[in-house]
Amino acid sequence: MTAQKWKIVFMGTPEFSVPALEALIYEEDVIAVYTQPDRPSGRGQKPTAPPIKVLAEKHKIPCYQPTRLKDTYEIQKLKSLAPDLIIVVAYGLFLPAEILNIPKHRCINIHPSLLPKYRGAAPMQWALIHGDAQTGVSIVYVTPKMDAGDILMQRTLSIREEDTLETLHDQLSKLGAKLLIKTVHELKKESLRPVPQDEKKVTLAPKLSKELSLIHWDQPAHEIFNLIRGTHPWPGTYTYVDQEPLKIHASKIMHESFQGTPGKIHTITKEGITVETGRGLLLLTEVQKPNKKKMSAWDFTKGNPLKKGEILGKKP
Numbered sequence: 577m578t579a580q581k582w583k584i585v586f587m588g589t590p591e592f593s594v595p596a597l598e599a600l601i602y603e604e605d606v607i608a609v610y611t612q613p614d615r616p617s618g619r620g621q622k623p624t625a626p627p628i629k630v631l632a633e634k635h636k637i638p639c640y641q642p643t644r645l646k647d648t649y650e651i652q653k654l655k656s657l658a659p660d661l662i663i664v665v666a667y668g669l670f671l672p673a674e675i676l677n678i679p680k681h682r683c684i685n686i687h688p689s690l691l692p693k694y695r696g697a698a699p700m701q702w703a704l705i706h707g708d709a710q711t712g713v714s715i716v717y718v719t720p721k722m723d724a725g726d727i728l729m730q731r732t733l734s735i736r737e738e739d740t741l742e743t744l745h746d747q748l749s750k751l752g753a754k755l756l757i758k759t760v761h762e763l764k765k766e767s768l769r770p771v772p773q774d775e776k777k778v779t780l781a782p783k784l785s786k787e788l789s790l791i792h793w794d795q796p797a798h799e800i801f802n803l804i805r806g807t808h809p810w811p812g813t814y815t816y817v818d819q820e821p822l823k824i825h826a827s828k829i830m831h832e833s834f835q836g837t838p839g840k841i842h843t844i845t846k847e848g849i850t851v852e853t854g855r856g857l858l859l860l861t862e863v864q865k866p867n868k869k870k871m872s873a874w875d876f877t878k879g880n881p882l883k884k885g886e887i888l889g890k891k892p
Contacts, residue, residue, distance in 0.1 A: 579764045581605040582660035582681070587667040589626045592745060595753035596665045596686060597631055603757050606637055608657055612668050613641045646672050654678050661763070663756065664718055673720050681763055683718035686752040688745075690730055691716060692773040694781035695723035700744050702781040703735065704806030705788075707798060710734050711744070713752040715759045717770065726770035729759045737829075740805050786811045793839035793889050797829050797856030815839075817880065819892040825862035825870055832856040839889040841882060848873035851888060 586597050587610040600606050609632040617624035625633075632639040642650050651674050654662075662683040664671065676683050689699035691714040703711040712732040717725035731751055735744065762768045789811045791800055804813045804827050814823045828848075836842065836852030843850040848861040864870045865880075 579761070582760065582764070583607045583658065585610065585654065585657055585659040585662045585679070586628075586665070587611070587662065587669075587671075588628045588665040589668050590666050591627045592688070592749045592752075593628050593665040593667075594631055595749045596663070596756050597628060599753045599757050600663065600760075601631075601635055601637070604760065606635075607659065609637050609639045610645075610667065610669075611639060611641055613643060642669075645669055645675060651675060651678075661760070662718075665752070665756075671718060676718055676720070684728065684756075684759065685716055685718045685723075685725070686756055687714045687716060687723055688712075688748040688752065689781065690714060690732065691723060691727060692775070692778040694779055696781035697783045699781040700741060700748065701784055701806045704739070704741060704744065705802050706806075707802045708735055711748070713748055713755055715752075715755055716773075724773060726772050728768050728770055729755055729762070731755050740826075741808055784811055789813050791815045791824065791889065793851065794854040797832060797853040797858040800853060800858055801827050801829050815888045816890055816892070817882070817888060819890060821866060822876075822888075823864040823866075823870075824860055825864060827861060828859040830857040830859045837887070839887045841884055841886045841888065844874075844877055844882060844884060846874045849877065849882065 581604050584600055584604045584606045585608045586600060586606055588597060589612040609628060611626045611628040614623040614625050616622065629639050654675055655678055659679045661681045662679045664683060664685040671683065687699065689703065690712040694702055710732050712730055714730045715728045716723065717728065719725040733747055733751055784807060788807055791813050804824055807813055808825060812823050814821045816822065830850055833855065834852065834857045835855065838852060838854050840852040841849060842852050842857055848859045850857050850859050860873045862870055863873050863876050
């Protein structure tokens with residue numbers, strides 16, 4: 577016997593949320609979508625709809641874009657919808673306690689980490705920056721304290737050396753969508769036993785800042801490699817060439833035990849610019865000068881003569 581579909585209110589904004597909403601539209605009765613207001617985007621700064629709004633409109637689902645949810649009007653509107661469940665996926669607005677009590681089966685959230693590790697806004701980025709071997713997704717109850725609710729389900733995902741924030745984002749968003757549907761099915765069967773998070777094991781994943789961006793060549797190659805992939809595309813990483821900033825978009829670890837002079841150009845080939853670090857060699861493959869397009873490191877050297885032995889990172 578097929579279980580009755582639940583009335584779902586979905587709250588999400590960016591591309592990460594899209595697979596979850598797509599899966600819910602197929603499986604459940606999504607009665608309303610909440611997303612952030614349209615924002616200026618692109619060179620012309622034209623108002624652009626969030627990906628979740630585009631998907632909701634495609635399926636003719638009512639879509640609301642309040643700037644905050646604390647207003648009495650917004651709370652009453654949610655009450656009138658009488659949802660069985662509210663699902664939050666990278667929404668970006670705080671849910672007041674009064675809203676958490678509206679759905680019959682509470683509010684749940686997809687978080688892209690293995691909670692209680694990496695509570696906060698940038699769990700995928702910090703997993704890469706720290707060089708973690710695995711990460712995952714957690715489905716938790718939403719509580720007034722961010723990402724602190726009891727865990728309903730979790731799934732792990734291995735992080736490969738070739739993974740970037742883009743590939744990790746896509747894998748976790750799809751994994752989260754699959755796990756969400758399974759979680760809803762298990763909630764209907766009342767078979768889940770929520771597990772409180774161990775507060776002693778909590779680590780935080782705050783928003784990234786530009787203070788992270790400057791490469792320190794005295795660090796090991798693998799740490800610089802992880803910083804580059806974890807901060808791309810924002811805030812990105814950079815070094816100095818002839819006292820001018822050069823943004824580094826991509827790199828590869830070439831030799832982890834090499835001992836040389838941090839920041840020294842070891843070789844220049846068609847593969848890129850190999851730089852000596854505190855321990856190991858790092859190959860820079862994609863770079864960008866200020867106000868210029870991204871290019872291969874080899875193409876950069878054609879218009880910006882560099883010499884073997886030159887030291888990168890010298891500030892103006």
